[in-house]
Amino acid sequence: MSEAAPESEPAPSLATTGLTKAFGGVTALDSATVTFHHGKVNALIGPNGSGKTTFFNCVTGMIRPDAGRTAYRGRDLTGRPPHRIARAGIGRSFQLCRVFPRMTVLDNLLAAVRPHGLAGQLARSGRREETERARDWLTRMGIEHLERAEAGRLSWGQQKLLELAGVLMSEPELILLDEPAGGVNPALVDRIGDLVRELNAEGRTFLIVEHNMDMVMSLSDHVVVFDRGRPIAQGPPQVIQSDERVLGAYLGI
Numbered sequence: 001m002s003e004a005a006p007e008s009e010p011a012p013s014l015a016t017t018g019l020t021k022a023f024g025g026v027t028a029l030d031s032a033t034v035t036f037h038h039g040k041v042n043a044l045i046g047p048n049g050s051g052k053t054t055f056f057n058c059v060t061g062m063i064r065p066d067a068g069r070t071a072y073r074g075r076d077l078t079g080r081p082p083h084r085i086a087r088a089g090i091g092r093s094f095q096l097c098r099v100f101p102r103m104t105v106l107d108n109l110l111a112a113v114r115p116h117g118l119a120g121q122l123a124r125s126g127r128r129e130e131t132e133r134a135r136d137w138l139t140r141m142g143i144e145h146l147e148r149a150e151a152g153r154l155s156w157g158q159q160k161l162l163e164l165a166g167v168l169m170s171e172p173e174l175i176l177l178d179e180p181a182g183g184v185n186p187a188l189v190d191r192i193g194d195l196v197r198e199l200n201a202e203g204r205t206f207l208i209v210e211h212n213m214d215m216v217m218s219l220s221d222h223v224v225v226f227d228r229g230r231p232i233a234q235g236p237p238q239v240i241q242s243d244e245r246v247l248g249a250y251l252g253i
């Protein structure tokens with residue numbers, strides 16, 4: 001008689017232990033211990049000021065935590081600078097998009113993989129493979145027709161797509177998105193959601209900070225909820241939606 005295989009634990013992706021960061025008297029991260037799942041779409045949610053962006057900044061090496069450790073797929077990354085963390089396979093977008101407004105859309109993507117401000121110059125001197133890859137990502141984002149436009153002239157949503165294309169230029173395995181739907185029109189929110197699904201089906205792991213709960217609940221496999229700098233609940237969206245601690249944190253009761 002055969003027995004049902006035990007449900008296997010999802011493999012860990014990004015994981016932190018006791019991550020702590022204070023700004024003066026404000027404790028932004030309070031000994032946060034949390035694990036996200038490899039190969040999945042993970043979400044990190046929580047009320048304003050609960051420490052989500054500080055968490056992203058600490059795990060991507062942009063700010064140094066006061067205490068605690070960060071690991072990616074079992075490998076310790078604590079205290080590594082941003083370029084080393086990027087090299088470990090982690091890419092990141094920002095709440096307030098980071099594009100070079102006076103550069104063309106295509107040069108923005110080339111600059112994403114040549115961080116010395118020489119994108120235009122180098123583009124003219126060759127490196128066709130990178131240019132082709134940049135064009136492929138633009139096509140994937142649906143903004144290939146804007147290749148020669150100045151990035152600053154794109155709509156906010158198009159800039160978000162451009163930033164995502166820039167992140168993808170380094171072929172990260174894990175992609176951290178900080179409010180991908182923030183300030184974006186509903187049609188483009190759907191488009192971004194579809195892209196996340198497609199890229200996840202192709203093997204990329206996501207960790208998304210987002211206030212748009214429809215997007216979070218429809219897109220994520222695993223949701224972690226922060227309140228006052230530490231996780232108060234984690235699980236699949238359907239469980240999180242009815243968790244009393246989560247409702248309390250959001251409603252302040």
Ligand SMILES: Nc1ncnc2c1ncn2[C@@H]1O[C@H](COP(=O)(O)OP(=O)(O)OP(=O)(O)O)[C@@H](O)[C@H]1O
Binds near residue numbers: 046048050
């Ligand atoms: N550079 C800083 N200097 C001083 N305080 C900061 C700094 N960065 C964050 N904080 C404070 O740390 C706390 C957590 O902020 P953080 O931006 O991480 O929260 P968040 O959950 O991302 O918020 P939101 O959803 O509004 O973006 C807040 O009280 C914030 O004011």
